Amino acid sequence: MREARKGMLLVISGPSGAGKGTLYNRVLSADGSMTFSVSYTTRAPRPGEVEGRDYCFVTEEQFLEMLGKDGFLEHADVHGHMYGTPRQPVLDALEKGRSVMLDIDPQGALQVMEKMPGCVSVFILPPSFGELRRRLEGRGTETREEIERRLHNARGEVALKDRYQYLVVNDDLEVAYQTLQGIVNAEKQRSCRYFPVVEE
Amino acid sequence: MREARKGMLLVISGPSGAGKGTLYNRVLSADGSMTFSVSYTTRAPRPGEVEGRDYCFVTEEQFLEMLGKDGFLEHADVHGHMYGTPRQPVLDALEKGRSVMLDIDPQGALQVMEKMPGCVSVFILPPSFGELRRRLEGRGTETREEIERRLHNARGEVALKDRYQYLVVNDDLEVAYQTLQGIVNAEKQRSCRYFPVVEE
Numbered sequence: 001m002r003e004a005r006k007g008m009l010l011v012i013s014g015p016s017g018a019g020k021g022t023l024y025n026r027v028l029s030a031d032g033s034m035t036f037s038v039s040y041t042t043r044a045p046r047p048g049e050v051e052g053r054d055y056c057f058v059t060e061e062q063f064l065e066m067l068g069k070d071g072f073l074e075h076a077d078v079h080g081h082m083y084g085t086p087r088q089p090v091l092d093a094l095e096k097g098r099s100v101m102l103d104i105d106p107q108g109a110l111q112v113m114e115k116m117p118g119c120v121s122v123f124i125l126p127p128s129f130g131e132l133r134r135r136l137e138g139r140g141t142e143t144r145e146e147i148e149r150r151l152h153n154a155r156g157e158v159a160l161k162d163r164y165q166y167l168v169v170n171d172d173l174e175v176a177y178q179t180l181q182g183i184v185n186a187e188k189q190r191s192c193r194y195f196p197v198v199e200e
Numbered sequence: 201m202r203e204a205r206k207g208m209l210l211v212i213s214g215p216s217g218a219g220k221g222t223l224y225n226r227v228l229s230a231d232g233s234m235t236f237s238v239s240y241t242t243r244a245p246r247p248g249e250v251e252g253r254d255y256c257f258v259t260e261e262q263f264l265e266m267l268g269k270d271g272f273l274e275h276a277d278v279h280g281h282m283y284g285t286p287r288q289p290v291l292d293a294l295e296k297g298r299s300v301m302l303d304i305d306p307q308g309a310l311q312v313m314e315k316m317p318g319c320v321s322v323f324i325l326p327p328s329f330g331e332l333r334r335r336l337e338g339r340g341t342e343t344r345e346e347i348e349r350r351l352h353n354a355r356g357e358v359a360l361k362d363r364y365q366y367l368v369v370n371d372d373l374e375v376a377y378q379t380l381q382g383i384v385n386a387e388k389q390r391s392c393r394y395f396p397v398v399e400e
Binding site: 001003123125126127128129130158161162163164165166167168169171179182183185186187189190191192194196198199200 | 201203323325326327328329330358361362363364365366367368369371379382383385386387389390391392394396398399400
């Protein structure tokens with residue numbers, strides 16, 4: 001069977017604490033054809049975060065310079081910090097037939113959906129706001145004030161869930177992973193990305 | 201977790217001998233919320249086919265009377281016989297939140313995609329035209345002339361494959377089944393059909 005495939009641009013979003021990172025890291029581990037797009041941010045690294053793997057940590061001045069050169073596919077101000085997806089690496093990877101995964105906040109996700117209408121968008125939901133609070137508190141990386149701000153924002157983000165193509169509730173991690181992986185696998189069968197040749 | 205779901209209209213098509221029937225019967229067995237839409241046809245029953253399960257077998261006069269009353273969601277003339285999907289049972293099932301599966305030829309599939317833009321369309325491909333011939337010959341239910349006509353039509357049908365949203369190659373039956381079931385499962389997570397409620 002001869003066949004060819006084009007890569008997809010996969011946009012994953014959801015409130016802080018919904019468990020996006022754990023989910024998409026499993027998808028990335030399982031799929032060698034998918035690249036993670038590392039965002040730029042002006043916020044400080046959290047304990048354990050690695051420059052160039054989790055984020056490219058830059059100053060506000062550096063961020064604004066890149067923004068001035070139209071260097072971002074999307075950018076947003078979240079919780080008082082700037083975040084952006086560098087444009088060129090994403091376009092280069094797609095051009096080569098690779099898939100690209102973006103982990104971005106809803107502001108950025110809506111920008112990407114508009115600019116890249118062929119993208120696949122998935123919103124990860126927590127089972128409840130109470131559980132979201134427990135996860136954020138358990139993480140122990142944010143101050144009480146930051147947690148309250150994230151919980152407040154989560155309500156606004158969840159209200160926009162229907163702007164995304166797919167919804168996944170992360171209640172049981174294994175079920176949520178299988179569901180997300182299933183969406184990625186199904187999207188690979190789209191006739192706009194999959195080109196099988198029926199031979200003689 | 202409170203959630204609600206809407207049913208989907210699933211259109212399956214593909215050349216005779218591609219193995220659609222075997223595939224979708226497994227999906228139907230596995231999914232209690234999905235109903236098979238039984239088509240009307242003016243062709244004679246094949247050995248083993250059951251009235252009301254495989255088709256509603258009617259005379260050309262009966263078919264035309266129903267057509268005159270706008271009783272079909274789609275209808276087509278295939279290999280000299282009339283086929284049609286009765287409109288009301290499909291709309292009734294969807295109204296009740298059930299999913300409905302249609303097994304229809306490409307002429308009919310294109311009509312349904314236009315009339316029901318929210319439908320999910322899947323085209324089943326054989327791995328090669330040689331294999332398609334072997335399967336049709338192995339079935340032993342068509343004359344040599346009918347087989348040649350089906351093979352000729354298959355080329356025209358395969359040329360229209362990109363009108364469908366998803367493509368599945370039925371080379372290995374188990375792989376093809378998992379792929380089709382995966383598409384159905386992923387489509388259940390669409391925000392237009394899946395309504396989870398994030399509780400407090």
